[in-house]
Amino acid sequence: MAAVHAWRAARVTPLGELHSPPRMTAELLRMTVQVVLVASLWRGLYAASGTTAGLDRDQAVTYAVLATLALRVRNLDQFAGRDTVIQHMHFGTIVYWYLRPLAPQRYYALRALGEQLYGLVWALAGYAVCLAAGVVQPPKSAAVAGVFVLSALLGQWVMYYVMLVIDQLCFWTLRNGAAMLILIFAQNLLSGVYAPLWFFPDWFITMSGFLPFQATLSVPLSLYVGRIPLSDAGAQLLVQAAWVVALALFTRLLWRRAARRVISQGG
């Protein structure tokens, strides 16, 4: 029987952060600098033009700043805490994940949940400051806000699975540095962090439609700024949900194979 109170394992990453004030200060500094630079960049780009790729200046700045804030949700420094999957594989401490009455996949999910909730607090605090300072625009209506929240939740769910796939690679390769770099670049590019997807050529937008990345950030942020109208929201939410289901099944399969791998290699 699974442990009832094991959900408290979700506090691992937030606790680690709260016990590292310098890391929190660095996080605050990094977030502030990124928001200021991104807002300045997009304001500068729109200085000489009105509406580009279907977005006006305020929409573009709002999109870019929200994307920067959203990245904080799942971008904590687990490496410093020796708590990445690759480190557990390297040090052989992954065996302890298989020696507890809590399945490794459940522990991983709980830990990620804690991490995402903690990151969400940072993102919400940043959002509140940016909203008060007029850097980002509020949603156009309560309906838009509601759909955005739903879409953002699904987006984070997809993000969780994408990160999980990368971590699961460690069970086969013992290294995931290159995959992680590719993921971060692809994630930022294809989810619209570097620039909203409408600035890219059609073939690129079509290609990215076959990948899960735009379901993580691009869809919820586009709903927020109004680039995707509410009338299209249902279809977009369905696509996001489909990615959640597909990735859930895929990662479940990988967990089973990873367990067999640990069993055969002995950690």
Place this chain on the structure above:
Amino acid sequence: MSGSIQVRGLSRTFHTTVRRPGLAGALKSLIKPDRVAKEAVVDVSFDVAPGELLALLGPNGAGKSTTIKMLTGILTPTAGEARVAGVVPYEERERNARNIGAVFGQRTQLWWDLPVRESFAILRDIYEVPNAEHRARLGEFDDLLELSSFWDTRVRHLSLGQRVRCDLAAALLHDPQVVFLDEPTIGMDVVVKEQVREFLRHQVEERGRTVLLTTHDMTEVERLAERVVLINHGRLVLDGTLDEIRRKFGSTWQVRATLADPHARVEPLEGISLLRREGPQVVFGPDGPTAPTVHQALKQVIERYEVTDIAIDEADLEDVMRTAYVQAEAASSAQAEVPSGAPAGGD
């Protein structure tokens, strides 16, 4: 049976790829990998009774850790069966996890960035230990391991000795019946080692836990274990008490006596040979497989001769185990040289 370990014909074979040397070899390996089977554990059987501490010994690469990994459920055996506290560990891993605790050398299960007490609290939640029980057990462990002086420190800032003590406590917080310790005191100073030994003794004698310990530290074996299982090249070489092992591999004692009459005639005694004589000083040693123990030899010498001084030198366990490893190695080599189809035994 509660708290017992039963191992029957346990075997584990690993399949690995052999890399050929050189560029051409590397290319060949890439195209047509050469897979070989390596038998890490072969037909190992033994029992550990509830409340017993058994030392699983053997040279590096003997198969000790592989055996422990199968008993903890991390590895599935290729053949044979194991039961730990009545559970087949690799079939019911989560159920087995509640019955066992484990420490793997210097690999810590604590969270690097958190104070030790937070790690303990997370384990308490994962294992569903009631708060009062958790507090009481922490108090007991603190008395024995002096944890409270550093349990509010983050794990990354602990010394090795402090960390291993915390890991031991972490492995026992959920009150497991069976504890697996894979070289737990490696790299620790003598003071901390002694503290850990005292802790383990307490867990076995007072709490009745079953402990399976692997170590290369013979002092640890001598102080803690009554029984030893020796494996080499994955095969069980010996299963017996320390006395039996000493008798089999360690009859290298010497009795040095100073005779009252320096010119007295000295003859070998039953199972005892005269090794050398220097004036009044004579040195006796064991003679053949029927040699008595050092204490019996001492008695015989005193009864037979009038001595003014007598001393004994006994080979320590380190020497005994060295002899055992060398003999086991020689036996393995001899077995490997027997042509296939020929009988392995000599008679």
